[in-house]
Amino acid sequence: MSNRRSSVMQSGTPSRITDDQMIELISKLRQLLPEISHSRSDKVSASKVLQETCSYIRSLHRQVDDLSERLSQLLSTVDADSAEAAIIRSLIT
Amino acid sequence: MSSSLISPNPIAMGNPPAAASDRSREAKARRRKKKAQAQAQAQPKARSQSSKWKSQAQQQIFSSSLLQALANSRRGGGGSGGGAGRAVREAADRALAASAKGRTRWSRAILAGRIRISKFRKRKRPAAAVAAAAAAAGRSRKPRVSVSRLRGKGLPAVQRKVRVLGRLVPGCRKEPLPVILEEATDYIEALEMQVRAMSELARLLSGGASNGAGSSSNSPTAPPPSQ
Numbered sequence: 001m002s003n004r005r006s007s008v009m010q011s012g013t014p015s016r017i018t019d020d021q022m023i024e025l026i027s028k029l030r031q032l033l034p035e036i037s038h039s040r041s042d043k044v045s046a047s048k049v050l051q052e053t054c055s056y057i058r059s060l061h062r063q064v065d066d067l068s069e070r071l072s073q074l075l076s077t078v079d080a081d082s083a084e085a086a087i088i089r090s091l092i093t
Numbered sequence: 094m095s096s097s098l099i100s101p102n103p104i105a106m107g108n109p110p111a112a113a114s115d116r117s118r119e120a121k122a123r124r125r126k127k128k129a130q131a132q133a134q135a136q137p138k139a140r141s142q143s144s145k146w147k148s149q150a151q152q153q154i155f156s157s158s159l160l161q162a163l164a165n166s167r168r169g170g171g172g173s174g175g176g177a178g179r180a181v182r183e184a185a186d187r188a189l190a191a192s193a194k195g196r197t198r199w200s201r202a203i204l205a206g207r208i209r210i211s212k213f214r215k216r217k218r219p220a221a222a223v224a225a226a227a228a229a230a231g232r233s234r235k236p237r238v239s240v241s242r243l244r245g246k247g248l249p250a251v252q253r254k255v256r257v258l259g260r261l262v263p264g265c266r267k268e269p270l271p272v273i274l275e276e277a278t279d280y281i282e283a284l285e286m287q288v289r290a291m292s293e294l295a296r297l298l299s300g301g302a303s304n305g306a307g308s309s310s311n312s313p314t315a316p317p318p319s320q
Contacts, residue, residue: 017271025274032281050254053277057261060284065182067291072177074298075163 022046029053147282151192152290159188159290189287198272199280202264 026046033052162184186203193200252270259265259273262280 017269021271022274025271025278029274029278029281032278047248047250047254050251050258053281054254054258054261057258057277057281057284060281060288061261063288064185064284064291065178067288067295068181068185069178070295071163071291071298072181074295075181076177 026050032056147286152286152293155188155192155286156290156294158191159185159294162188185287185291189283192286193279193283197276197279198264198268199262199276200283206263 023046026049030044030049033049033056035052163181190200190203255270255273258277259268262273262276265273265276268276
């Protein structure tokens with residue numbers, strides 16, 4: 001029987017994480033998630049938190065990709081003398 | 094860690110001269126605020142890590158380094174078509190990683206990955222699902238434990254999901270579980286900041302493009318345009 005302290009599953013370093021440590025990390029993660037943090041905070045399993053985390057990171061990646069596409073289009077249409085070019089120049093200095 | 098900004102990009106926005114901030118209304122307001130906050134940021138970060146990604150100063154630093162990188166790349170050849178979006182994404186990731194000041198693994202991995210062999214870069218860039226699936230086929234040789242605890246990390250489902258998470262966060266494929274969780278929390282906040290900063294940039298640009306003279310974007314930090 002594996003006790004809580006040492007897990008035999010790590011093929012690399014046997015990181016002895018305690019349950020409390022794990023719970024704390026998971027709860028920190030849970031607070032960042034937009035969906036779960038609004039619901040009851042005591043009955044969410046670690047597995048669900050991790051799943052939500054993965055999908056949230058993926059959706060954030062997608063958002064960044066979409067924004068990059070949009071920014072690239074916007075930047076290509078900026079002409080040299082318009083106001084936004086001035087904004088860009090001032091931000092870059 | 095004692096210097097205020099440790100990053101490969103020459104982020105000149107750390108100490109902006111006050112005279113140069115008169116060119117644009119919003120930039121001026123933001124610059125003023127950022128200068129005040131930059132000094133606070135130069136102090137050792139006694140406050141928690143999570144607030145660092147929410148600060149306006151951090152967003153400013155990210156935006157300016159992103160714009161700088163984009164301006165450099167535009168001068169170099171100009172993005173065209175589908176390649177431009179990818180270039181913007183990578184510049185954004187680099188700027189994000191630079192803003193992290195090298196304190197987290199994922200930021201170091203992003204920065205290191207850009208300098209190294211470029212064909213490996215394409216392995217990380219495709220959709221995370223594809224990469225995770227491909228990697229899972231070849232890499233999951235870890236022996237699954239037969240005994241499962243309910244709350245400890247011995248649960249195989251939790252282990253699996255943490256591995257998937259580790260593949261999503263750059264640079265965390267081989268890290269033990271607590272490291273992955275920590276990196277993931279910081280990475281999520283950094284990504285949120287990235288999304289915020291880029292949408293604000295896009296709003297600025299598109300607002301200016303449709304109006305021409307003055308931008309009507311209601312950015313929350315900008316005062317009404319004063320001529």
